[in-house]
Amino acid sequence: MKPDSWKRLHAQLARCCEALFRANALEVVEAGPVEHVGPYAQSIVSVIGFSGEQLSGSLALLLPPSVVERSHPLRETGPLDAAARHDWAGEVGNQLLGRLKNRLLSYGIVLQMATPMTFSGREVFGAGERHEGFVCLRFRAGDDAFDVVFDGAAQVDIALDADKEQPGADVEESTILMF
Amino acid sequence: MGKKVLVVDDSSTIRQQVNLALSQAGFEVVEAEDGADGIRQLGVHPDVAMVICDVNMPRMNGLEMLAQLRGTPRVPPILMLTTEAAMDLVAKAKSLGAKGWMVKPFKPDQLVAAAKKLTAA
Known part of the structure; x- marks a missing residue:
């Protein structure tokens, strides 16, 4: 995947994260990528994997208990x-x-999701990977901060073309279809 | 007692959230943590008037549960409640007999309205 496509994917992830927490009454703001995951005094770590013909990898969140509770x-x-x-x-x-x-469906990218697992610990720390599919994004929620880590591997011919981006065509959460 | 709704989701938070919304609207709620447990609970509670079911779950997912229930007598209406929004999955659920599809996070009033509609018959 081209570097600008990874950047677009990581930007989509940031927007998704802000929208998800907003839907749960917590305003969060992306503070940008960081070199290292954590450490926070105490963290709950949520990890979920994904696979697909075009893209596979894992997503992890490093969440202080206060962010989970709020x-x-x-x-x-x-x-x-x-x-x-x-x-x-x-x-x-x-x-x-x-x-x-x-969101990736609008670029023709199909993922299959695993089910999440969680664990917790003190001073959880992770060194950043050094490949273009990896990003650690830090978010701030008032005085709290938390990290979202995306580690993806893609086929080289995949591209998230800007002209395919359809922010207005996002699937609306809480959409209900009755058959 | 109100009509009985079975909530099938591997997240206890979601089960409790659905339970709270439906209980406040007069429904009785029973819970299951995956598709296999859901099928078992339908045997224990033959008076279930509606099922609300997640898709991605361990052991047996929601679509597998739909497939297993297909063709069995007296299957209550099933509403899928999931993070998934791919139309091929929606179409598959519909073909397996689901009566609706809702993308998380849900709005309690929308969920209650759907439950009232699907249990009205």
Whole structure:
């Protein structure tokens, strides 16, 4: 994949992330790519893989518990235990990859998603890879920060052409079709 | 008791979110964590009036569950609730008997309206 196509894909990922958290009442802003993942004092890590004939790889989110709690759909119903935080972190990974997958459909790129897994730890840290399909994007949500890591491998002849980009044709989340 | 709805999703957050929305609208909700569990719960609760089902789940996904239920007697209407929006998947679900498709995240009032419509018969 050409470098400008990777940049376009990473930009799509950033927009998807901002929209996903906005849909869950948390305004987040991309702060740009960073060299290293984390570290944060405490993190829940959500990892989900994807495959396809054109593109495969994995997506990971490094989320401080405060970001998970502030975006949790049931945050107003009572205290959230560790299981609830982990489940939501996994679902955020699932929904973020789902959004990206749906945007990539407009470029003819089809992904199959795995199911997410989560784990947590203190001072989780990751060194950045050095290939063009890899990016670590940092986001800020008020005083909180979190990282989204995309590690993709593509066939060289794939391109996300600007003239195929259809921001107005994005699939609307919450769309309902009755048969 | 209101009409019974089975929610099949591997995320407990989504199951609880759906449960909360439907319970407040008068529905009774039972839950399953994947397609295999969903089929088992339909056996335990033959009075289920509607199923809300995710697509991507471990063990048995939502489309596999639809395929397995196809042809069995008294299958309640099934609404797919998923992050997936590819039209080929939508068409496949429709061909397997699903009655609707909703892309996450859902709006509670839309979900309740769909549940009322699909359980009205």
